[in-house]
Amino acid sequence: xxxxxxxxxxxxxxxxxxAIAVNFTKNxxxxxxxxxxxxxxxxxxxxxxxxxxxAITEAAVGAGVSGTLFLVTLKKVHLEDKIVSDLIEIDxxxxxxxxxxxGEGAQV
Amino acid sequence: xxxxxxWFYGETDVLNHAMDEAREPDxxxxxxxxxxxxxxxxxxxxxxxxxxVENSRKEFRGLYLAVxxxxxxxxxxxxxxxxxxxxxxxxxxxxxxxxxTRYIEKGLEETGAVNIVSGIILxxxxxxxxxxxxxxxxxxxxxxxxxxxxxxxxxxxxxxxYTVRTDKFFDLSAxxxxxxxxxxxxxxxxxxxxxxxxNGQVSPGGGFSGGAILGAGLILFSASFGFEKVDRIFTRKVxxxxxxxSLGFYSFAKGYVFFTGANGIxxxxxxxxxxxxxxxxxxxxxxxxxxxxxxxxxxxFYSLFRRGSIGGNGAATGKSSK
Numbered sequence: 401x402x403x404x405x406x407x408x409x410x411x412x413x414x415x416x417x418x419a420i421a422v423n424f425t426k427n428x429x430x431x432x433x434x435x436x437x438x439x440x441x442x443x444x445x446x447x448x449x450x451x452x453x454x455a456i457t458e459a460a461v462g463a464g465v466s467g468t469l470f471l472v473t474l475k476k477v478h479l480e481d482k483i484v485s486d487l488i489e490i491d492x493x494x495x496x497x498x499x500x501x502x503g504e505g506a507q508v
Numbered sequence: 509x510x511x512x513x514x515w516f517y518g519e520t521d522v523l524n525h526a527m528d529e530a531r532e533p534d535x536x537x538x539x540x541x542x543x544x545x546x547x548x549x550x551x552x553x554x555x556x557x558x559x560x561v562e563n564s565r566k567e568f569r570g571l572y573l574a575v576x577x578x579x580x581x582x583x584x585x586x587x588x589x590x591x592x593x594x595x596x597x598x599x600x601x602x603x604x605x606x607x608x609t610r611y612i613e614k615g616l617e618e619t620g621a622v623n624i625v626s627g628i629i630l631x632x633x634x635x636x637x638x639x640x641x642x643x644x645x646x647x648x649x650x651x652x653x654x655x656x657x658x659x660x661x662x663x664x665x666x667x668x669x670y671t672v673r674t675d676k677f678f679d680l681s682a683x684x685x686x687x688x689x690x691x692x693x694x695x696x697x698x699x700x701x702x703x704x705x706x707n708g709q710v711s712p713g714g715g716f717s718g719g720a721i722l723g724a725g726l727i728l729f730s731a732s733f734g735f736e737k738v739d740r741i742f743t744r745k746v747x748x749x750x751x752x753x754s755l756g757f758y759s760f761a762k763g764y765v766f767f768t769g770a771n772g773i774x775x776x777x778x779x780x781x782x783x784x785x786x787x788x789x790x791x792x793x794x795x796x797x798x799x800x801x802x803x804x805x806x807x808x809f810y811s812l813f814r815r816g817s818i819g820g821n822g823a824a825t826g827k828s829s830k
Contacts, residue, residue, distance in 0.1 A: 449597075451625075452712035452713075453623075453625050453626075453712045453713060453714065453717060455712075456704065456712065456713055456717040456721070457716055457717040457720060460717060460720035460721045460723075460724055461720045464720070464724040464727075465720060465723060465724055465727065465806050465809070465810070468724075468727055468810060469809055469810065469813055472810065472813045472814050473813060476813075476814075
């Protein structure tokens with residue numbers, strides 16, 4: 401077997417592993433990174449199948465732009481979570497203040 | 509020195525008004541509390557709703573798993589069967605032999621492009637590429653409809669400030685490593701993208717891939733140096749004009765070629781010497797048009813996702829100028 405064939409088979413195995421791993425990853429950030437790795441390997445496979453046009457597009461769109469969009473969306477989603485938890489903290493503070501005021505009123 | 513030159517050399521900024529920092533509005537305390545309470549009520553409602561959905565979903569979980577497994581196995585089987593029916597890689601496919609032979613033998617002569625793939629996608633099958641460009645354009649319009657923050661679709665009066673503040677959370681332009689790497693990478697990415705766009709007819713590449721590279725370069729530029737730098741040259745108006753002109757030019761040029769081709773009239777477009785940059789008839793201008801549309805769309809997506817506007821003309825910064 402030539403080295404080229406072994407390399408191709410190795411790439412295809414990693415490709416399939418990546419495709420399966422994206423589905424079973426709990427951490428969304430890791431899933432995005434694995435997805436980008438998938439696109440990068442796919443670009444190499446396209447280049448080895450002698451279609452460099454597709455390889456360039458796959459590397460730019462799959463590994464570059466769509467990955468960036470996923471990351472931005474992910475950060476926004478986590479940011480929403482953070483803001484929600486902040487709001488809940490504010491709410492707790494306010495309820496404490498209210499009870500304190502009521503307590504003072506009762507003393508007077 | 510005209511105002512345009514001043515703007516071009518960066519002495520004045522026509523967007524000065526639009527780029528004013530949005531300040532936190534002086535809202536009374538109780539209004540803020542009201543907002544927090546309303547927001548919390550919303551959150552609780554959605555949480556209760558989620559719990560209810562979860563409970564109802566538990567009953568169907570077993571059935572759902574079984575159906576999913578059966579569906580997935582069936583799909584895998586069908587796909588493997590179809591793949592097994594395909595001719596071997598590199599072997600001749602009798603069903604498409606006629607078209608392939610025509611493309612390979614007469615492609616260079618008929619389109620004038622050394623890169624036959626470019627000849628196919630921008631000459632023989634240019635109608636498909638026209639559709640693709642319009643699909644991208646439609647996608648940009650849809651994300652603008654959904655994501656663009658306008659004064660009319662804000663949930664509260666303070667959402668513009670909220671957007672600007674959350675966008676600060678993404679700001680990496682203070683990061684020295686990122687800045688330095690960006691300073692090296694951005695020019696080379698732009699040059700590579702322009703090369704890929706302009707050499708679509710003689711080497712691998714073309715409008716779509718080159719445009720995607722240009723868009724990625726713009727994204728890296730805005731991420732490493734901040735949106736203010738990009739807003740100097742790339743506003744929503746510029747983006748709209750570029751997209752409109754490119755798509756209009758593409759449609760008219762291809763319409764002309766289709767019209768003459770269908771009626772058997774000479775179309776008077778010089779083919780040029782194969783191998784030169786100025787060859788391939790309409791392929792080079794069409795490549796440039798497609799590249800510009802794709803680049804604008806890619807950066808537009810990123811900008812809309814991050815701050816809800818293209819080029820700082822949205823509500824986030826436009827409102828404070830009033």
